[in-house]
Amino acid sequence: MDRWLLALASPKLSAVFFVIMAAGALWAKAPGHSATLAMLVPFSLLTLNLLAAIVTNRRFRADLPLLVFHLALLALAVTLVVARLTYFEGQAAVTVGTSFDGNLIAEESGPLHTRRVAELRFTNLGFAEHQPDRGRYRTTYNRIRWQSGDGRTQTADIGDDVPLVLAGYRIYTSRYRGFSPVFRWTAAAGTDEWGTVQLRDSNNGAFAGANDWTLPDGRTAWLMVDTDDPAAAREGAHVRTNLGAGGEAQRLILRIDDARHTLSPGDQLELAGGTLTYVRLDSWMGYRIVADPTRPWLLGAVALGVIALVWFYARIVFRPIPSAPSPT
Amino acid sequence: MTDLLQTELIAFWASVIAYSVATAAAIIGLVFRRDWPRLVLALLIGGWLLHTAAFGARWLRIGHLPVINTFEMLSANVWGLVAAVWLGYLLLPRVRAFAAFALPVVTMLMGWMMLIPMDESSLPPTYRTVWLFIHIAFLKIFLGAAFVALGIALITIFRQLGIGTAALARFPGDRELDATAYRCMALALIFDTLGIVAGAIWAQDAWGRYWSWDPLEVWSLVTWLAIGLTLHVRASFRTPPLTNSLLVTGTFVVAFFTFFGIPFVTTALHKGAI
Structure with missing residues (x-):
């Protein structure tokens, strides 16, 4: 057993595992490759090698900063594994004036993640995009309302890099946003049903947002915001609220089978199963929802490792260099 | 203006x-x-x-x-x-x-x-943070320390290859050069680690994830591993100055590619950044 442990602790193996890990990282970079899969083997080997070295190599016990640095590396390795097992990442889209109801467009998570995202509730109160005088990057301010743990209503502005932290989840606005026309469907029996269709992101007005949609009577329709020049952009610094929706009358193109209709707010369309009324144009905001419960532990392990590294090398860096004679 | x-x-x-x-x-x-x-x-x-x-x-x-x-x-x-x-x-x-x-x-x-x-x-909104300054400052110090180590290592390599031996004879011996380059590489490791950590904290804050496996992040990990390997080999195997100098040079080549190659072959500095 000792022989195996000593063999595993070999510094030669450490050097080999460094190279394998670098190769794994480069492999992980290629599209379609799983970083977790790529790093699993080299990471595990390096961790075992590190553990065996700490146990068997007397130098670690004789040098406190060296020991602390390698223990911190070990803690970091363990925490990174736990992080991969417990992380969460999801995408959602919420129309202005409505609340997130737990439905996600896409999500991925570690197998040990305790999924509580469906319990999150927040309301999108509208957003503003500030375009500076120069440059192509706009800043997003999205007003959000939610109820805190004590039942009080809270509001805050979140953005692309300013999250709302709710029950351990960090909620950011994503770069995806679009129009969301509101309709009323009056069935033949006289019952009213309200709903909205989230049109696809228009890439900041580069093209008109559109989407397919199944009407309440089961037929498929295609919907697009009718703008004369979708690429027209305002020059200079300006603020755009809710993509400009709700301001002036905005027409929609609605295509059902071969029939094409142009609707303005308030227009009604008589269909076989009922009457469709285009009420108004709203907008939706995309959100990124992420969680990483290991964050404080990761930071702690890294801080400890960095302190130990500085401690270890400070003694070497500031030690006088012994002068050696020139080779000739 | x-x-x-x-x-x-x-x-x-x-x-x-x-x-x-x-x-x-x-x-x-x-x-x-x-x-x-x-x-x-x-x-x-x-x-x-x-x-x-x-x-x-x-x-x-x-x-x-x-x-x-x-x-x-x-x-x-x-x-x-x-x-x-x-x-x-x-x-x-x-x-x-x-x-x-x-x-x-x-x-x-x-x-x-x-x-x-x-x-x-023009500056993306996510770049308006103090972490931009911290991240860049640490990485500049890292690259600078590795750069000085490269210059010192090249003296040894040229001497060992017999190029300009006469001109290089008046400088300190290879052992002393090796010890100096080693100190520079130790500083490089410390500041590269700090730079990567600062970048990860910034990324976690701004984009919700500390690591995205974008090309620049992958190559910065490869660079960190290369520095670690250089220091590990010298400390564990007492390798001769020429081997250490070659490792320092190889590490700088990797770091150079990370700094000057990757940002110019990808569409964004960091994939998740903009």
């Missing part, structure tokens, strides 16, 4: 001239065994101060730290590398010959810089 542009251009070109003359003086001094340490140092510090003035004028003109587009990244990296060279020149007087090996790299980068339009950049 025009005044600031004028100041930037004059200071920038003056710094380019000063760096070029310093490079020529360092190489001529080495080859012809004539030492002009004061001249080289004065040109380096003078050029660097002018470059700082150009950098500052650009910062004032465009309203943010000018490290965003290709020209600005190259200029900022040249600024950092020259700072490392003159600091090394001051603090390590016995190995000043390293400047003759390191400065041609700066000249090459300046040549590249001149082929790129001096466009003004």
Whole structure:
């Protein structure tokens, strides 16, 4: 057993595992490759090698900063594994004036993640995009309302890099946003049903947002915001609220089978199963929802490792260099 | 605004001239065994101060730290590398010959810089954070320390290969050069670690994930592993100076590709950043 442990602790193996890990990282970079899969083997080997070295190599016990640095590396390795097992990442889209109801467009998570995202509730109160005088990057301010743990209503502005932290989840606005026309469907029996269709992101007005949609009577329709020049952009610094929706009358193109209709707010369309009324144009905001419960532990392990590294090398860096004679 | 542009251009070109003359003086001094340490140092510090003035004028003109587009990244990296060279020149007087090996790299980068339009950049909202300064500052120190180590390692390599042996004979022995380069690489490891950690904290804050496996992150991990390998091999196997010098050179090549290759072959500096 000792022989195996000593063999595993070999510094030669450490050097080999460094190279394998670098190769794994480069492999992980290629599209379609799983970083977790790529790093699993080299990471595990390096961790075992590190553990065996700490146990068997007397130098670690004789040098406190060296020991602390390698223990911190070990803690970091363990925490990174736990992080991969417990992380969460999801995408959602919420129309202005409505609340997130737990439905996600896409999500991925570690197998040990305790999924509580469906319990999150927040309301999108509208957003503003500030375009500076120069440059192509706009800043997003999205007003959000939610109820805190004590039942009080809270509001805050979140953005692309300013999250709302709710029950351990960090909620950011994503770069995806679009129009969301509101309709009323009056069935033949006289019952009213309200709903909205989230049109696809228009890439900041580069093209008109559109989407397919199944009407309440089961037929498929295609919907697009009718703008004369979708690429027209305002020059200079300006603020755009809710993509400009709700301001002036905005027409929609609605295509059902071969029939094409142009609707303005308030227009009604008589269909076989009922009457469709285009009420108004709203907008939706995309959100990124992420969680990483290991964050404080990761930071702690890294801080400890960095302190130990500085401690270890400070003694070497500031030690006088012994002068050696020139080779000739 | 025009005044600031004028100041930037004059200071920038003056710094380019000063760096070029310093490079020529360092190489001529080495080859012809004539030492002009004061001249080289004065040109380096003078050029660097002018470059700082150009950098500052650009910062004032465009309203943010000018490290965003290709020209600005190259200029900022040249600024950092020259700072490392003159600091090394001051603090390590016995190995000043390293400047003759390191400065041609700066000249090459300046040549590249001149082929790129001096466009003004715009700052993504997620870059408006103190972590941008911390992240970049740590990585500049890392690259500077590795750059000085490269210059020192190249003295050993040239000597061992028998190139310019006579000109290089008057400098300290390989063991001393190796010990000096090792110290520089230790500093490089510390500051590369700090730079990566600062970047991860920034990414976690701004984009919700500390690591995205984008090309720059992957190559910065590879660079970190290369530095770790270089230090590990020297400490564990007591390898000869030539082996260590080759490892230092290889590590710098990886770091160079990370800094100057990856940002120019990907569409964004960091995939999740913009």
